[in-house]
Amino acid sequence: FTPAKLFAAAVLEASPEQANYLANVMRLEEGASVLLFNGQDGEWRASFHRPAKKRVELRVDVQLRPQPPLPDLHYLFAPLKHARLDYMVQKAVEMGAGRLQPVMTQHCQAPRINIARMQANAQEAAEQCGILAVPDCVEMARLPQLLESWDASRQLIFCDERAADHSPQQLLAPFAGRPLAVLIGPEGGFSQTERTLLTGCGFVTAISLGPRILRADTAAVAALALVQAVAGD
Ligand code: SAM
Numbered sequence: 230f231t232p233a234k235l236f237a238a239a240v241l242e243a244s245p246e247q248a249n250y251l252a253n254v255m256r257l258e259e260g261a262s263v264l265l266f267n268g269q270d271g272e273w274r275a276s277f278h279r280p281a282k283k284r285v286e287l288r289v290d291v292q293l294r295p296q297p298p299l300p301d302l303h304y305l306f307a308p309l310k311h312a313r314l315d316y317m318v319q320k321a322v323e324m325g326a327g328r329l330q331p332v333m334t335q336h337c338q339a340p341r342i343n344i345a346r347m348q349a350n351a352q353e354a355a356e357q358c359g360i361l362a363v364p365d366c367v368e369m370a371r372l373p374q375l376l377e378s379w380d381a382s383r384q385l386i387f388c389d390e391r392a393a394d395h396s397p398q399q400l401l402a403p404f405a406g407r408p409l410a411v412l413i414g415p416e417g418g419f420s421q422t423e424r425t426l427l428t429g430c431g432f433v434t435a436i437s438l439g440p441r442i443l444r445a446d447t448a449a450v451a452a453l454a455l456v457q458a459v460a461g462d
Pocket residue numbers: 387388389390391412413414415416417418419436437438439440441442443444445446448
């Protein structure tokens with residue numbers, strides 16, 4: 230519920246879209262319970278009221294959960310087009326990424342990205358799975374500049390279909406509990422120059438996700454699930 234502050238006894242006016250959704254799509258009855266979050270104040274229970282046909286008020290009652298911190302797992306990816314990008318964003322949020330960073334690479338086929346759409350998608354995915362801390366979606370950066378300004382205390386897990394097929398579990402185990410980022414490339418993969426650049430950085434670990442070349446959106450889910458299972462919280 231942005232940008233309103235949530236606190237006991239606050240009375241919030243729903244936006245026209247929210248009012249339509251609650252009254253006409255969800256068909257809530259007067260006094261029905263609604264769960265609210267705004268990414269800052271945790272989760273609150275409120276009651277639904279309709280003082281006029283096109284107006285909906287939410288009367289905030291009690292806090293159910295405090296605001297958790299954002300997960301300390303960054304997800305970096307070369308943007309895909311349209312529905313595949315939406316899917317990737319949703320899955321990254323569901324898998325517990327706390328920051329989504331689009332990265333421009335040499336073979337990237339979607340040179341622009343709509344960050345507002347990405348952020349809205351992330352918020353929707355967070356709502357779906359009860360995540361109160363909506364991940365930050367940040368502006369696209371070029372791979373070389375990103376690596377130049379990288380904070381080396383965060384290990385970058387570079388998913389590369391050409392990486393030696395060592396056990397990724399073994400490679401990831403030493404990083405359990407440490408700040409991590411996962412990088413997935415574009416539909417056309419990384420160039421040899423980019424591979425050389427990445428593997429030359431001391432904070433980069435290249436992993437294989439198996440002998441098959443996965444679609445980028447599938448690789449995202451596989452990599453984040455693996456990292457969460459081996460090194461996540
Ligand atoms: N052309 C397909 C597509 O349209 O999505 C496949 C693209 S694949 C080259 C995209 C990215 O997924 C790669 O750059 C890499 O980051 C990741 N990836 C795919 N398969 C992988 C594997 N077996 N191991 C590690 N990473 C993989």
